[in-house]
Amino acid sequence: MPDAPAPLPTPPAPGADLQAVQVARLYYIQGLTTDAIARELGLSRPKVSRLLSHARRSGLVEIRIHDPEGQAQALETELRTHYPFLQAQVVSVPQGSPEHLWQDRVATAAASLLGRLIRPGMTVGLAWGNTINAVSHELTPRAVPGVTFVQLNGSANAADFMSGFVTDTILRFARSYSAGAQLFPVPTFFDDPATKQAMWRERSVRHVLDLQAHADLLLYSVGSHTASTPSHVYAAGYLDAGDLDVLAAEGAVGDIATVFFRKDGSFDGLTLNARASGPALSLVRDAPDSICVVSGLGKVAALHAALRGGLMRRLIVDEITARAVLDSVEP
Incomplete structure (x- = not known):
């Protein structure tokens, strides 16, 4: 049937x-x-x-189902398409969340990556600032023999010769890995380029510069005076109104370790760089390995310019900032 x-x-x-x-x-x-x-x-x-x-x-x-990891992975792929030299990690953040939460998530991811990359005998260059300070609070302590953290740019200004904010950041990294710390007690910006050149001939300073030049890994962010939380160098009085006017007139859009670059990623010929204590951006561009940690829509222009200049090997960025950077890429 x-x-x-x-x-x-x-x-x-x-x-x-x-x-x-x-x-x-x-x-x-x-x-x-x-x-x-x-x-x-x-x-x-x-x-x-x-x-x-x-x-x-x-x-x-x-x-x-909106898969945040799927969105992040798609953004990573798109970043690599535009910037083939880049290893990008895009960090998911809740839609509508405040920027301070984005920075917290990105800092945690950066601390985790550093923990995976760091190895015995390594020299790590650190460019201080709000973002790297946030990373220092997320580190998982473990002893790694023979590691040295070296400060990449001076932290002294007219009001405070040795910034406690900067010193605490560098030492927090060193303590987390039972490592050595090489501070750099020179002005962030010299008043006269000739003074900088004279200082750079001193043996004690040459020792720090040599550590910087031979670092195995650099860790930094990009600075921007337009961020909702301005970079520490802008907020703490390291630059006066005249300095900012010069930077604007010369087309500077951001900095790495207080060395400035333009919209196209170029950095030669910017007046303030002759007075800056940070490393030449050619050293940053050609470093064996580097991690740039960025969060916040105010840093989009600076990050876009740094990517155009090839000023990083690795990038850790929140998904909203990453999308804004990709949206600014010319077709």
């Missing part, structure tokens, strides 16, 4: 769509459990489950 035909599904009762929408709102929008919905509407729990199934089958409810 032929098989009996499958029974047709029971048609929904009149008003089922309205009741299914009501149940779906309570379940998906207000987050009530099926038990709570049953009590509130005077229905049985199986009835609530059937109404939820009806809402999905009939299209009254559409379920979409």
Whole structure:
């Protein structure tokens, strides 16, 4: 005998769509459990489950899954397409979250990456600032023999010869890995380029410069005076109004270790760089390995320019900032 035909599904009762929408709102929008919905509407729990199934089958409810990791991975692929030299890690952040949360997430990711990369005998150059300070608070302590952290740019200004903010950041890295720390007690910006050149001939300074030049890994961010939380060098009085005017007139859009670069990533000929204590950006560009850690929409222009100049090997960035940078890439 032929098989009996499958029974047709029971048609929904009149008003089922309205009741299914009501149940779906309570379940998906207000987050009530099926038990709570049953009590509130005077229905049985199986009835609530059937109404939820009806809402999905009939299209009254559409379920979409937005995979933040998938979005991040797509952005990483797009960054590598535009910048083939780059190893990018895009960090997912909740939509609508504040920028300080983005920085926290990015700092945690950077600290994790540093922990995987660091090895015995390594010299790590650190460019101080708000972002790298945030990374220092996320480190997982472990002893790594023979590691030295070297400060990449001076931290003294007219008001404070040796910034406690900077010293604490560098020493926090060193303590986390039971490592040595080489501070760099020179002005962030010299008043006269000739003074800098004279200082650079001193043996004690040459020792620090040699450590910087032979570092195995550099860790830094990009600075920007337009960020919602301005980079420390802009907020702490290291630059006066005249300096900022000169930077604007010469087309500077950002800095790495207080050495400035233009929109196209170039850095030669910028007046303030002759007075800056940070390393030449050619050293940053050609370093064996480097991690640039960036978060915040105020840093988009600076990050875009640094990428155009090839001023990093690795990038850790939040997904919203990454998307904004990619949106600014010319087709």
